[in-house]
Amino acid sequence: MTSDDFYGAVRSHLRGRSPQALADLRDLLDSGVHPDDLGDPAEYAAMVSDSDSAQPVSYGRVWDPADPSIFVRRVIGLGWDVNLAAIAVRLGWMRPDDLDADVLSSAPAEAMRVTKALPLAGAALAVAASAAAAACSDGRLPSGWDLAFRPNRFSGRFGALAPGVAFSAGAALWAARATERGDQLARGVYASSLAFLGAGVSILALRSTRLSDRPQPIAGVTALFIGPAAAGLAAGLIPVRAGLRAAWKEAGLRG
Structure with missing residues (x-):
C-alpha cells in the first residue's frame, strides 16, 4: 500500500472527523514513515479518532458534513441540536467529504x-x-x-x-x-x-x-x-x- 492509499483509507474511515489527526498523518508519511509501520488503516483511524481532542465530538456535532443526520444529540442538556453541515450538504452547498485537514x-x-x-x-x-x-x-x-x-x-x-x-x-x-x-x-x-x-x-x-x-x-x-x-x-x-x-x-x- 502506498502512502497516498493509506492516507486515503484513513481519511475515508474518519469521515471528515479529526482533521488535525489527518494533518499529523500527512506529516508522518511525508517524513518517510512507511504505511506498513502504521498498521491497518481502520485501526489507525480508530486510534486517532479516540485520542484526538482538536474537535471535541460534543459541539463538533453541529458542523459534521459526514453525518447525514440533521438532528443530533443536544450539546448542552436534553433534546436535539441541528447539524447545520448536513443541511448545507442537502442544499448542495458542500459535499460530505469537503471538511478535512487539507481544506482547513x-x-x-x-x-x-x-x-x-x-x-x-x-x-x-x-x-x-x-x-x-x-x-x-x-x-x-x-x-x-x-x-x-x-x-x-x-x-x-x-x-x-x-x-x-x-x-x-x-x-x-x-x-x-x-x-x-x-x-x-x-x-x-x-x-x-x-x-x-x-x-x-x-x-x-x-x-x-x-x-x-x-x-x-x-x-x-x-x-x-x-x-x-x-x-x-x-x-x-x-x-x-x-x-x-x-x-x-x-x-x-x-x-
Whole structure:
C-alpha cells in the first residue's frame, strides 16, 4: 500500500472527523514513515479518532458534513441540536467529504477571521438591541412570548435583557478560546448560532417594547430560528468554501 492509499483509507474511515489527526498523518508519511509501520488503516483511524481532542465530538456535532443526520444529540442538556453541515450538504452547498485537514489548512486567514468574528457580532448586536430596549421602556420589558410571539410575561430591565446579553457574550468568549483551526471552526459554528440566538431574544424584546402586545410571528421566527441558523451556516461555509477554492487553485483545478 502506498502512502497516498493509506492516507486515503484513513481519511475515508474518519469521515471528515479529526482533521488535525489527518494533518499529523500527512506529516508522518511525508517524513518517510512507511504505511506498513502504521498498521491497518481502520485501526489507525480508530486510534486517532479516540485520542484526538482538536474537535471535541460534543459541539463538533453541529458542523459534521459526514453525518447525514440533521438532528443530533443536544450539546448542552436534553433534546436535539441541528447539524447545520448536513443541511448545507442537502442544499448542495458542500459535499460530505469537503471538511478535512487539507481544506482547513488551505482556508485563507480572512475566512477564518469571519468565523471568529461572527460570535462577536452576535454579542455586539445583543448589547445594542438591549440598550435600545432599555432606553425606550418604562422599566418593564417583555421576557416571554406565546406561539404568535405576543408578549405574555414581563420583567424588569435586568431580568428581561441580561439573559440574552450574557448568552451571546458567553458564547463569543468561549469561541475566542479556540487556537487550532478545526476547533475554531467547530466552536465558531456553535457559538455563532448561540450568540445570534441571544441577540434574537434582545431584538424581540426591543420590538415588543415598541409594538406593545401586537403579535410578530415573522420577526420572532427570523430572530430565534432563521438568524441563528444563518449565522452558524456562514461561520462554517465561508472557511470551507474558501479552503476548497484555495486547494483547487493550488492543484490547478477550477470549481
